[in-house]
Amino acid sequence: MPDNLSSTRDRIMARIRAATAEAPNREFAAVLASRPPAENLLAPVDDPVNEFLKRARSNGCELIDLPDLPELPVSVASRLPGIETLAADERLGYLDWSAFRLTDNTSEAATGLVLADAGIAETGTLVFTNRTVASSLLFLVDHLAVLLLLSRLQRRQEDTCRAIDRDASAVHLVSGPSRTADVEQTIQIGAHGPRRLLVFVLDDRASPVSFVQ
Structure with missing residues (x-):
């Protein structure tokens, strides 16, 4: 120098x-x-469930109310007619997926099925960590079906950071189908992620759900 x-x-x-x-x-x-706490400076999230549904819908998510976990395979199949291959989160693989051909190869799967680690009501965002979901399952499929348990819904991103696995080395925040305007300022759907994002919402707050690991 x-x-x-x-x-x-x-x-x-x-x-x-x-x-x-x-x-x-x-x-x-x-x-x-x-100074007052940061949360006192922000608009309150009094109804996290409705706030999440409103935000997620505006982000382009397709929201489906799921009455019971065993109904998930039928509900997924009814909304993805003609889809044959499915790459499923291992925690959900024990359900009856006979309507699909299950595969571990995400590059050949038309649909990915994952369980969200959390949801952020404030922004309608789904949260995944590398401790539970492979990133390829999130970004290499055309259609992404996500199971969100309402017991995992958080009001804000700050709350979510405290709730998720601290040992995770990567956290993925997904707010709707993939879209970009980087190419000639034209909206491109599915450029670097799924074209469709289906969110199956299960209210497990009164009856907790356990998963086969």
């Missing part, structure tokens, strides 16, 4: 250190402590 650039950098860093010294950390902490 040339001497003049080095000396310029040193002068800038010295000014930053001097400015920092004029505002001790304890004073900065006091300012932060005097």
Whole structure:
């Protein structure tokens, strides 16, 4: 590095250190402590279920009320006529998928079936971690069917961060079918993810659901 650039950098860093010294950390902490919690500055999410449904629908999701878990295969088949291949989340693979040909190869599967780790009511977003769902199952299929348990619904993203597996090294946030306008400013559906996103909503809050691992 040339001497003049080095000396310029040193002068800038010295000014930053001097400015920092004029505002001790304890004073900065006091300012932060005097502010109201962040959630008090945001619009309340009083009804997480309805908020999620409204937001997810506006994101382009197809929402289906699922009365009982064993009805999931029939419900999926009825909404994807003509679809033969299915790559299923192993936690849901024990259900009766006789209407489909199950495969582990996501590149040949027309449909992926996954269980959401969480849902964010504020934005209508589905949350998945690499600890439970392979990313290929989320992004390499044309149709993505997602089972969302209402017991896993969170009000905000901050709540979700506290609820999901802390050992996960990757978190995927999915808010509707894949779409982009990067190509000549024209909306392209399914450019880097599923063309359709079907969300099967199961209310398990009164009767928890257990899955075969």
